[in-house]
Amino acid sequence: MSVTTVEPPAQKPTVRPQRKNCRPKPSGWWMPYALIAPAVLFVLAIQILPMVIGIFMSFIKLTKAFIANWGSAPAAGVANYSVSLDFNSAVGKSLLASFFVTCGFTVLVVGLSWILGMAAAVVLQRQFRGRGFIRTLFLIPYALPMYAGIIAWKFMFQKDTGAINHFLFDNLGLGGEKPFWLIGDSSFAAMVVVALWRTWPFAFLMLMAGLQSIPSEVYEASAVDGAKPWRQWRSITLPMLKPVNVVLILVMFLWTFNDFNTPFVLFGNSQPPGGDLIAFHIYNASFLTWNFGLGSAMSVLLLLFLLLVTGIYLIVTNWRSRRA
Amino acid sequence: MTIRTLTAAAAIAALALTTAACGSPSSSPSQASEGGKTLTYWASNTGTSLDNDKEVLAPQLKKFEEKTGIKVNLEVIGWNDLQTRIQTAVTSGQAPDVVNIGNTWASSLQSTNAFLPLDEDTMKAVGGSDKFVKAALETAGAPGQVPASVPLYGMVYGLYYNKAIFAKAGIQPPKTYEEMVSAAKKLTKDGQFGLSLRAGSYSTNAHFAFLNSAQNGAELFDAEGKPTFTSDGVVKGVKRYLDLMQSEKVVKPSDVQVDSGQGVHEFTAGKVPMVIGATIDSIIQADGMKADEYGVVPYPAPAGAKDIASFPAGINLSVFKNTKNKDGALKFVEFMTSAETQKALNDKFGTLPVLKGAAPTFLADTEKAKVLLDIYANRSKPLPLVAAEDQFESTVGKAMTQLFSKVASGNTVSDEEIRGALETAQQQVAASAG
Numbered sequence: 001m002s003v004t005t006v007e008p009p010a011q012k013p014t015v016r017p018q019r020k021n022c023r024p025k026p027s028g029w030w031m032p033y034a035l036i037a038p039a040v041l042f043v044l045a046i047q048i049l050p051m052v053i054g055i056f057m058s059f060i061k062l063t064k065a066f067i068a069n070w071g072s073a074p075a076a077g078v079a080n081y082s083v084s085l086d087f088n089s090a091v092g093k094s095l096l097a098s099f100f101v102t103c104g105f106t107v108l109v110v111g112l113s114w115i116l117g118m119a120a121a122v123v124l125q126r127q128f129r130g131r132g133f134i135r136t137l138f139l140i141p142y143a144l145p146m147y148a149g150i151i152a153w154k155f156m157f158q159k160d161t162g163a164i165n166h167f168l169f170d171n172l173g174l175g176g177e178k179p180f181w182l183i184g185d186s187s188f189a190a191m192v193v194v195a196l197w198r199t200w201p202f203a204f205l206m207l208m209a210g211l212q213s214i215p216s217e218v219y220e221a222s223a224v225d226g227a228k229p230w231r232q233w234r235s236i237t238l239p240m241l242k243p244v245n246v247v248l249i250l251v252m253f254l255w256t257f258n259d260f261n262t263p264f265v266l267f268g269n270s271q272p273p274g275g276d277l278i279a280f281h282i283y284n285a286s287f288l289t290w291n292f293g294l295g296s297a298m299s300v301l302l303l304l305f306l307l308l309v310t311g312i313y314l315i316v317t318n319w320r321s322r323r324a
Numbered sequence: 325m326t327i328r329t330l331t332a333a334a335a336i337a338a339l340a341l342t343t344a345a346c347g348s349p350s351s352s353p354s355q356a357s358e359g360g361k362t363l364t365y366w367a368s369n370t371g372t373s374l375d376n377d378k379e380v381l382a383p384q385l386k387k388f389e390e391k392t393g394i395k396v397n398l399e400v401i402g403w404n405d406l407q408t409r410i411q412t413a414v415t416s417g418q419a420p421d422v423v424n425i426g427n428t429w430a431s432s433l434q435s436t437n438a439f440l441p442l443d444e445d446t447m448k449a450v451g452g453s454d455k456f457v458k459a460a461l462e463t464a465g466a467p468g469q470v471p472a473s474v475p476l477y478g479m480v481y482g483l484y485y486n487k488a489i490f491a492k493a494g495i496q497p498p499k500t501y502e503e504m505v506s507a508a509k510k511l512t513k514d515g516q517f518g519l520s521l522r523a524g525s526y527s528t529n530a531h532f533a534f535l536n537s538a539q540n541g542a543e544l545f546d547a548e549g550k551p552t553f554t555s556d557g558v559v560k561g562v563k564r565y566l567d568l569m570q571s572e573k574v575v576k577p578s579d580v581q582v583d584s585g586q587g588v589h590e591f592t593a594g595k596v597p598m599v600i601g602a603t604i605d606s607i608i609q610a611d612g613m614k615a616d617e618y619g620v621v622p623y624p625a626p627a628g629a630k631d632i633a634s635f636p637a638g639i640n641l642s643v644f645k646n647t648k649n650k651d652g653a654l655k656f657v658e659f660m661t662s663a664e665t666q667k668a669l670n671d672k673f674g675t676l677p678v679l680k681g682a683a684p685t686f687l688a689d690t691e692k693a694k695v696l697l698d699i700y701a702n703r704s705k706p707l708p709l710v711a712a713e714d715q716f717e718s719t720v721g722k723a724m725t726q727l728f729s730k731v732a733s734g735n736t737v738s739d740e741e742i743r744g745a746l747e748t749a750q751q752q753v754a755a756s757a758g
Contacts, residue, residue, distance in 0.1 A: 065711070068414050068438035068645075083755055090751035159578045183580055183729035268404075268583060269718075270526045270725040287408065288718040289752070290432075292415075 051303075057296035064290035073293070080297035091285070095298060097273065098281040101188065105277060106256045109195045113252060114245075116196070117203025122233060125211050135208070142201035150265040153194045157181035157266075182266060188274035195262050199255070203248060210244035211237070246317045253313075254306065278302060362395045363652050364420035366409065368639055370477060370673045372610040374400045380672040388659050394652045407714075414438040419644040421653045427463040427640045428707045428717070430473050434465045435711040439472040440643040440650070450474060450658040459636045459701060460678040466709050473640035474661055477669070478676030479603040480634040480699040481531070482620040489597040497619055501564070501626040504598075508574035511597045518574040520587035520596040523728045526721030529565075531635070531707075532600075533720050536561030538632045538705050539625040544716060545708045551753045553720060553746040562724060562742050564626070570731045577732035580725070591618075602637050603696060606674035620692050622699045633703040638678065676700050712753050719749035 058080050060066075066073035086092040120138055124131055141149060156163040158181075165178040181190040218236055227235070238245075260279040267275050271284070282302065286295020365385075371377045377400040385396045399420070401409055407429070413419035414436050425433055433439060440446065442464075447453045453461060456475050464471035483504065485497055493511060498504035508518025522528040534544060542557020552558070569575040576596075579587065585607060591599040592611035600623060601607075608618060622633035641660055643653045659665055663679060670677050676697055677683070683690075707713055723745040727737050 064414075064432065064436045067411075068417070068436050089755065090748040091755045094748075158581065177734070180578075180580070180729070180733055184733045270524065270583075270722050272726065272729060287411065289715050290411065290436075291755075294755075 054296050055300055057293055058300045060293055062291070062293040062296070067290065067292065076293055080293045081301070083294060084297050084301060091294070094276075095278075095281065095285075098276045098278050101274065101276055102257060102278040105188070105192060105195070105259075106253060108192050109199055109256045110249060110252045112192075112196050113200040113203045114249065116200040117205075117207050120200075120204045121207035121211055122237065124208065138204055139201050141197050142205065146198065146261050147265055149198065150194055150262060153190075153197070154182065154266050157190050182275075183272050185272075185274050187267065187272040191262055191266060191275050191277075194266060195256060195259060198262070199252060203252065206244055206248045207241065210241045214240045250310065250313060254310070257306065258302075361393065362397060363422060363649055363656055364397045364399070365656065366406075366420045366423040367398060367400045368406055368424040368426070369400060369402045370424075370639060370675065372607050374402060376610075380669065384660075384665055384668060387665075388656060391659070392652070392655055394649075394655065396656065413644070417646060419646065421644060421647040421649055422656055423642050423644065424476065424639050425473060425642050427473070427475065427636070427638045429714055430463055430471070430640055430642075431466040431709045432711050432714040433642065434469065434472040438645055440645045440647070440653075441470040441472055442474060442643075443470045446654065447471075447474075449654045451661060455661070455679055457678055457680055457701070459704060459706075460638065462706055462709070463636055463638065464640060466711065473642040474657060475638060475678035476641040476660060477639045477673060478678045478700055479637040479639070480676065480696050480704060481535070481600060481602050481623050481637065482634070482696055482699060483623050484591065484599050484601060484604065484608065484618055484620050486591065486594060486597045487617055487619055489594070497621045498624050499621070500624045501629075504624050505568070505572050505574065508568075508598060509572065512574045517576040517579075517596055518598060519568060520582070520590055520599040521568065521575050521579050522582050522584075522587055522600070523569065523575070523580045523732075524583035524725060526725050527717050528721075529724035529728070530717040530721030531637075532565045533558070533562050533724055534635065534707055534716075535623065535632060536565050539629040541630055543708075545710050545712070549710045549712065551712065551716065551750045553716075553750040553753075554743050558746060559739055559743050562727070562746070563737075563739060566724070566727055566731055566737060566742070569728065570737060580728045580732040602634075603675055605692065606672075609674075615692070620695050622695070622703055631703055632705045633699050635707045636700055636704045638675070715753045716749075719752045720746065723749045 059076055059078075060070075060073040061076040061079070062070065062073045083089065083091050084095055087096050124135055124138075155161075159165060159178055162181070164181065168174045169176075169178050179186050181187065214237065218240075219232055222232055222236060258279050259277055260283065263271055263275045263277045263280040264283075269284070269288070271280060278298075279302075282295050282298045285298060286292045367377055367381060369377055371380055378398065381398055381400075385398060389395050403426075406424075406426070410423060410425065410429075410433070413423075414433075419438070442450070442453075453471075453474075457478070460475035460478055461471075463475060464473050483498070489511065490497065490507075495507045495510060496503075498507050504519070511518040521532075537544060537558040538561075540557035540561045542555050542561060543552060544558065546552050569577065569579070585604075587596070587599050588601060588604055588607050589611060590596045592608055592613040605615075605620075609615060622631075625631050625633070641657055643650070643657060647653050660669075661679070663682065666677055666679055666682060669675070670682075676693070708716065727742060727745060730737050
């Protein structure tokens with residue numbers, strides 16, 4: 001049986017050289033596969049393996065009693081998932097709260113970053129003196145080492161010694177008590193500001209690059225027809241930037257939703273409820289309590305959610321573009 | 325064709341093997357030591373800075389090398405990172421040979437089975453368990469189990485006060501909680517506050533949740549190891565500590581962001597007359613305050629409550645089970661806990677001796693050392709020696725940080741709210757322990 005299954009493909013290569021004389025060595029057909037094999041294996045090892053291990057971990061009871069020897073960890077079934085998703089218990093309730101905080105955070109940061117980035121890119125599209133300087137200035141937050149930037153913000157947000165309260169209350173003379181920025185409810189606002197500061201230059205950079213590819217004739221022609229800047233932006237810039245926007249918003253969404261560094265550096269290990277982003281929440285749930293099974297279950301849930309959102313997003317944007 | 329297929333398969337397999345070999349972690353440098361000539365040692369930050377620790381330890385490590393021929397590769401790790409580093413080491417198996425641990429972690433780290441159990445024979449190799457002070461040895465692991473660490477440095481909490489400010493206001497060092505509050509109230513004026521707390525540090529907050537509960541006679545875990553955070557004694561204890569900021573208003577609200585040594589710096593700068601800290605003498609003096617300018621008393625309990633001022637805090641020494649140089653590691657533990665090394669290190673670090681009969685001579689100030697040693701020996705109650713102790717610290721400590729945040733932002737925290745927060749913490753501990 002196996003001979004017959006091997007036979008047909010074996011004949012094809014022998015036929016082909018007769019048709020195409022430019023390939024005299026059919027014997028090396030496996031060479032390309034062998035050459036790309038290491039790359040494929042590396043991709044599997046780097047991308048898929050951790051994911052598979054993570055999914056595996058979410059089904060075992062990997063607490064500190066078993067962490068030194070994974071093999072001995074007992075199976076947990078879906079216990080880790082049911083604990084995470086039991087919204088009446090402390091664990092599930094806090095996970096849900098963290099999820100909502102993260103959603104709000106993502107919408108605000110991605111939305112505002114896009115608006116700021118678009119505005120700056122459009123304004124800086126015109127040629128004027130000092131344009132290069134301003135472009136560089138806007139890109140600085142993106143170029144700064146992330147930790148250094150966020151630590152600087154952390155200092156600025158201190159209650160008594162921070163630059164922000166000093167500016168608002170001492171320089172501008174705002175009345176009332178100086179607020180805490182990094183604890184309590186204001187921490188959400190502080191975190192959004194820092195993330196926005198860090199994210200918008202990326203939107204700016206991408207949109208600026210996208211704008212370069214729109215031919216200036218289109219604008220000139222529309223100006224001749226009497227189109228004002230707003231109309232030009234709406235009818236030319238926006239549609240022609242669509243491919244850029246689709247990718248940009250998706251990438252910013254994924255980055256922001258998974259943001260770990262901003263809350264971690266701003267708040268350290270004791271995150272306020274308003275600064276409890278989900279990636280950070282999962283880290284705390286697994287590293288502070290040594291319960292890696294539970295943390296993995298939460299990660300898998302996060303992965304599923306992001307896959308779902310990304311899938312829907314891509315289907316909707318593709319469908320729209322096909323209709324258009 | 326079959327031969328070709330086979331060759332292809334073989335080639336791919338060969339490549340796969342190569343990549344697999346590349347991908348597999350090579351043995352860690354610490355354990356690649358041949359013939360027991362090197363050891364890797366992770367030290368905690370005990371001195372005034374990481375560099376200070378290196379300076380203090382270097383001569384001792386050199387002495388050890390001269391004595392045994394074993395070179396010790398030292399890495400000093402800050403407290404913020406130490407637990408994560410140990411965790412990674414436990415998880416990956418790429419561990420140092422010897423490591424310092426906070427002694428409150430001893431039972432929970434013991435339950436990971438990643439550390440060498442120090443049974444009778446092993447204990448003999450490091451000098452026998454008899455040489456340690458009983459209170460110190462009790463922190464080495466869960467009761468009834470073979471310990472997985474030995475005591476290295478002893479520490480206790482104390483209430484440090486500025487002698488000049490107290491003399492000027494005509495106040496005696498407080499002996500009870502009430503006296504502490506009234507002294508602090510008297511000294512809270514002109515934008516200055518009477519007492520500084522490390523209210524932004526979850527571990528410190530958890531320690532004081534424990535201490536104030538213990539003063540009330542409440543236990544955090546029942547006999548079966550189940551958390552009992554919501555009992556009246558615990559709620560009232562937590563409330564008493566929060567009230568220092570909330571109702572007594574003797575603690576600066578922005579102390580809620582203090583999670584390291586800022587309070588001590590304010591103390592040495594004369595900006596706050598009292599600070600609570602765990603054997604912080606070396607830091608105070610490195611900051612420029614002279615030994616005769618400040619005093620220390622036990623953290624006071626309310627009149628009529630149990631006289632518990634601290635727990636036997638400190639740092640223990642553990643050996644990783646998978647060390648390739650067990651004999652060398654045990655020799656090193658023996659050396660570090662020998663009378664001579666102990667004396668040299670305790671003097672420099674300002675920590676308490678863990679050896680029987682050793683005199684507290686640290687920093688040439690025997691007066692304060694005596695007070696601290698008395699707290700250590702007579703007024704200490706160990707933190708719960710259960711595997712979930714670290715989870716108590718992280719959950720209750722964080723809950724307290726949140727409660728402090730509310731107080732600092734001008735809200736009032738009631739008994740019921742505290743009970744609710746502790747209930748959440750209790751559920752979290754139960755969920756992850758279960």
